[in-house]
Amino acid sequence: MNRTPVLTGVIAALTLLLTAPGQAQIAVRGKKIYTSSGVVLTDGVVVLREGKIAEIGPANKVVIPAGFTIVDAAVVTPGLVDIRGTVGLTGIYNNFGHDQDQLETSAAMQPELRALDAYNPQEKLVAYVRGFGVTTVNTGHAPGRLISGQSVIVKTTGNTVEEALMVETGAVLADMSSEALQGSGSPGTRAKVMSLLRQQFLAAQRTIATSEAEAKKVTVKAPGKTTTTSKPAATTTKTNTTATNTPASKTGDGSPRDLRQEMFVRILKREIPLMITAHRAQDIASALRLAREFRFRLILDGASDAPLLLEEIKAAGVPIALHPTMQRAFGDTQNLSFETAAKLKKAGIPFAIETGFEAYVPKVRVLLFEAAVAAANGLSTEEALSAITIDAARILGIEKRVGSLEVGKDGDVALYDGDPFEYLTHCTGTIIQGRLVSSDRN
Amino acid sequence: MARNRGQAGSLSPSDEPFRVKFSLLLFSLFLLASGANAQTNGGTIAFVGGRILPVSRPPIEKGTLLVKDGKIIAVGDSSLTIPADATIIRSEGKTIMPGLVDTHSHIAGPAGGDSSAPIQPDIRVYDSLNMRESSVKKALAGGITTANIMPGSGHLMSGQTVYIKLRGGKTIEDYFIRDSAGNPSGGMKMANGTNSIGSPPFPGTRGKSVALIREQFIRAQEYRKKVRDARGDASKLPPRDLGMEALVEVLDGKRIVQHHTHRADDIMSVLRLQKEFGFKVVLHHVSEGWKVAEEIARAKVPCSIILIDAPGGKLEAVDLSFKTGAVLEKAGVPVAYHTDDGITDSRLFLRSAALGVRAGLSREAALQSVTLAGAKMLGLDSRLGSLETGKDADFIVLSGDPLSVYTHILQTYIEGRKVFDRDDARDALFAVGGVGAGEELRPYLCCADEEAAKR
Known part of the structure; x- marks a missing residue:
């Protein structure tokens, strides 16, 4: 067969790419390229140079530089962005004490727990989702406690979390569903949940007020120095790519640091969003109420009953990390629908589809599959792709780096041999920052 | 399975006429509720023009499926003779396969x-x-x-x-x-x-x-x-x-x-x-x-x-x-x-x-x-399990290829009777979900509770 040498060549090239330590220079040719930036290219090329997208356009206009490895695919999309999961904290074995670090149950509120310190980049399930095109995940502590901890935004590659890291704290994760009312140390009623959160926010407001008063004193004493930290709170959207971890509450009065309180301060200062799991309409309404009172950046998570409150959510300008389309419907989620994504789109509410968390199986959901079922139930192909690429990136505040195929963004690309959402199509490759990190036919 | 023999006879003879009458009443109500729906009651229904996947043999383009008294009486291509008194349901563009x-x-x-x-x-x-x-x-x-x-x-x-x-x-x-x-x-x-x-x-x-x-x-x-x-x-x-x-x-x-x-x-x-x-x-x-x-x-x-x-x-x-x-x-x-x-x-x-x-x-x-x-x-x-003459008329009507994510199940028939219709809002609710489609009952998850208990 005369195809064999070609195939061998392709395999050799792929192997070289997979094993090459540095960033290979790749040009991706796609019969169809969904850019998630409003353009769909037929016969297009994406040129990846030093980990970034250097050029993108029609094949007859883009010149592929000499020496670049060419990778072909029927369909090309941006690397997929999972707006909320637990992969890497949750492991394949479901073995408590070994690979189940997604939920600390010792207290109801522990926002100081960093996913950064719990994420295992070598977890098999991370490689698994990478094989289905996922390149960026906002992963962290699971629902199940009022505040279970933080999330971290990582790329699905790297031997260490430091290598994988994009954003140290993606969000602080709260749960206002029925599940958070169970377990030792948890509040027993919904009203108590709200009371506890209000008290925390009031305390954080006092800390900020004290801190600002101190800062003023310093300013008065030494007018030449610029020690004030008076950023306009409403517009701050930090997308730091390096680990800062600076104390947010420099009181200057010598009082000991309180890691827990610092997180509430940062939420109030809108430096990081509070992602609240709420499925029932009444819980969604409570989350909106709390956000109105304290003006933090709210992302609704789950939101099974969102179709019952479209106007309210729209008016509040709150985005949604929507439950997996195929999530099980029972208890708080009993009203969930395959068509919710389409309803949110029609209502103009920003949303992205998440993989969420499963206590049992599947230990991780495949983001592509969840978007596929939404695409089969009212979303267009482009809309469904946006919900797992650019829309997720925007809600997380990382859209300058990932989420679409545009010049200057990270070279994160997913390849397919057909319609990405069809059951019979395979994800044939995943590229992260210009490196082919998966070439399995999944 | 002799041990169950007594079970079917739990109804005493005196109950029987009432039960028959009641069943007839229910059936009449059902007919009224389902309108002009061609639910077999003796007559033949012919599903004509769809792609038929009998499973036991190769697909039939523009096939005909004949159903009578809850059974399949014939499966074939467009040359199959359709009885003159049959109710015809056009199935062009649709796929029919066994339930x-x-x-x-x-x-x-x-x-x-x-x-x-x-x-x-x-x-x-x-x-x-x-x-x-x-x-x-x-x-x-x-x-x-x-x-x-x-x-x-x-x-x-x-x-x-x-x-x-x-x-x-x-x-x-x-x-x-x-x-x-x-x-x-x-x-x-x-x-x-x-x-x-x-x-x-x-x-x-x-x-x-x-x-x-x-x-x-x-x-x-x-x-x-x-x-x-x-x-x-x-x-x-x-x-x-x-x-x-x-x-x-x-x-x-x-x-x-x-x-x-x-x-x-x-x-x-x-x-x-x-x-x-x-x-x-x-x-x-x-x-x-x-x-x-x-x-x-x-x-x-x-x-x-x-x-x-x-x-x-x-x-x-x-x-x-x-x-x-x-x-x-x-x-x-x-x-x-x-x-x-x-x-x-x-x-x-x-x-x-x-x-x-x-x-x-x-x-x-x-x-x-x-x-x-x-x-x-x-x-x-x-x-x-297959669309063959003599088997129960259990089949589904699909909008396209059964192996495509975009295909929806449009109707489900059991023993010749339509038991699900996506065009009926009450049925569609269960197909896609929404308020009223759920239940408070926890689904069967064999080990989730045990795992949770270990936490």
């Missing part, structure tokens, strides 16, 4: 054996079912017409399963698939591996698990001998033992063992027991089936596969692969898929077969895997 057979489901809230013992063959799961659960309606929306409802896998033997048709109705009796003697049909649920291991009286190891099962089957052999030796002499018969009676049915091949098993060595243990005692068995889940495909093929034992979106969840399922179906098919093993609902969603049953094809299963085997192959595994293939 789906789910070989392993937990819809309607089954609760089999309790925690008192690891082996409870006397338990009949149909005594526990709530047919009003929305899980039943969702299964219909998924095109499932026949299901094997199983008790859980937390026992070595958790009880008798029940094979049902999702006809609708008020009680489980309306759903039974009765055998020629009029008894409800079903299998025997068994399990091995970690799920059925526990603290006493449950076995603590795999060796103990098999020992307990062997002991039980040897007792059943002895019981059977006593019954046979009595030759109908009541004075010589052993005292009736409901568990033993069910196990004798298993030994006699009248009740198929439906066996939960994941790990390769556990699969081999089932095959060893099967060889020793000669019962009929279907291997369920078979996460590591691909590792012992040749051995399974040699034992001539079929497999019903669970397809989960990701491997893991427990140590036994870490090597779960989409490729299992393809590997087993290649080895010559009959392959079915199952939902294990609520582990996977009944509405997405076809998706399991499609993902099997994604990983190398043939299209033909995939279509059989959710229909005829499943029917064979339940011993019901003479009645259902």
